[in-house]
Amino acid sequence: MKSAAIANNELARLTALDEYNILDTLAEQAYDQLTELASSVCGTPVALISLIDEKRQWFKSHHGLDAQETPREIAFCSHAIHHDELFEIPDSREDERFHDNPLVTGPTQVIFYAGAPLVTPSGLRLGTLCVIDHKPSYLTALQKRQLLIIAQQVVTQLELRKAGQIQHDLLAQSRSLEQSLLLTKSLEAKNKELEQFVYTVSHDLKSPLVTINGFTSMLAKELSAYTTEKQKHRFQRILENLTHMGDLLTNLLALSRVMKAEISKAPIDLTTLIEQNWQRLMTGYKELEVELVLTKPLHAIWANQTLLSQCIENLLSNAIRYRSAEQDLTLKIYTEELEDSVSLFISDNGIGIAKSDQKRAFNVFEQINPGKGTGIGLSLVKATMGKHNGSVSLVSELGQGSCFELRFPKT
Known part of the structure; x- marks a missing residue:
């Protein structure tokens, strides 16, 4: 077994992961729906949202698998985050990096693996959206494309979470400052910086959200003749969530503008x-x-x-x-x-x-x-x-x- 090397930007990557405040949080429907969709699209029994921490890989969502985390040194996703595109292992038993890995030889039976990297807007790979099967397999070009699109939606969820936390912190600070006459220049600068961050994140997420919505709509139409009613329902749920996220971003932008603006009456x-x-x-x-x-x-x-x-x-x-x-x-x-x-x-x-x-x-x-x-x-x-x-x-x-x-x- 060969463990993955540690990248040169590891410190920056771990810092970025920590800023999302996502590790060890409870299960959330938005993420569970995405792993369920990935499993259905790729035809695999297991789909995971895996985040690579310093010593472990932790699963924000684990469809078809009971485990919540594994040691990092045996994680397939530790290898996957070294790649810009999808990382695929058709048969791990034939791969010298994994043939004697406990995840392969043990009860987990990770034989087929495909992982799409979760890439932040700054280009750091936090982990993967991966699919697993207990027998050799491979993904078609369309399935690979779909898995990468769903991985982008995972990152969008993470960015929305981060923006919401910052907005909440900003409003909490503002309420405190309204009750106090001890407003300092340093706090004013910090508030402006946070306001600008929320505005920038909300604004910059609008374009990829429109793209994801368009691709998802297109995929739903392209596959309509081949998908079951249950799969069509899942596509519809994704589109509904994308519409809700679009409304959320629009309102976040409006709120940020109000917080920043100097008004005339x-x-x-x-x-x-x-x-x-x-x-x-x-x-x-x-x-x-x-x-x-x-x-x-x-x-x-x-x-x-x-x-x-x-x-x-x-x-x-x-x-x-x-x-x-x-x-x-x-x-x-x-x-x-x-x-x-x-x-x-x-x-x-x-x-x-x-x-x-x-x-x-x-x-x-x-x-x-x-x-x-x-x-x-x-x-x-x-x-x-x-x-x-x-x-x-x-x-x-x-x-x-x-x-x-x-x-x-x-x-």
Whole structure:
């Protein structure tokens, strides 16, 4: 048996792996779906997402295998990360590097192996998406191409995880700084750096995500005559997840722009702005029975029109998304003027939010109703109101609808 050599960039590779904060985490459906798809596409009983740590290979997902990790010195993936393209072993018993490897001679019976490298945007190979069979085999050109595409989706998931963690850390720092007058120049520089990183990652991931979506759609069509209903369903799940990731990136970009922006304000004609947003939004819900009640005249608000428009669109979209199934949707919008502020109220008769959930509803990535939205919309509203030195509050009860108040200072 021959163990793989250690690459010259090993320290940088391990550092990059550590930055994803992925090792020893619990199983996640997004990764398990990808190994299940890889197993199905390649026709193998085993598919793994293997990450090569300093002394071990650890499996983020292990379809068809009970083990969670193995020593690095016997790992096939330790060899695979030395290659830019797919690394394939048709019959390990005939290969001098592996013929007496415990993974070959023991109960695991790794006879056929193919590993697609997991390459970060900076070019570092963290591990592989690999498929394994207990008998000699090989992949067709189409299967190799598919495995490489699915490996890119694994890396996209890792990048989204990293971006989300950084955004969460940034917002946590921002909340702490808002409560403290001890803001220093070094923290300001760090926040700007983190904001720029999240913006850059979100922006740069958009293009490969579109490419992956296109390739997956194309593969689904090309293979439609040869795939089972179960496999077609898996392709559909992948496409749905890609659409969700696209929405998530769009909202992350919007949130990053709000956090970074220096805003300009002007008097806003609320009636015109709301009616324009409503008409644009309703083009996607032409069959929906809904009543919009504007209590006129609406007071003018001193705000940034672009950011205020995003806030209104998010709240109106949420009202539609979380409407009650038992009655037609009614939206009421009105304003109240005080000596030093003007408040905009948006009220609905939807499903409502429990009091225990209302505080965390404004946290980034929080989804009170799983499976709907991206968990960023209300965070965007809160960040926008912070930019205006204003506030957002919520009054709601389950089954009784929700009322959001956006309070803007007059100056």
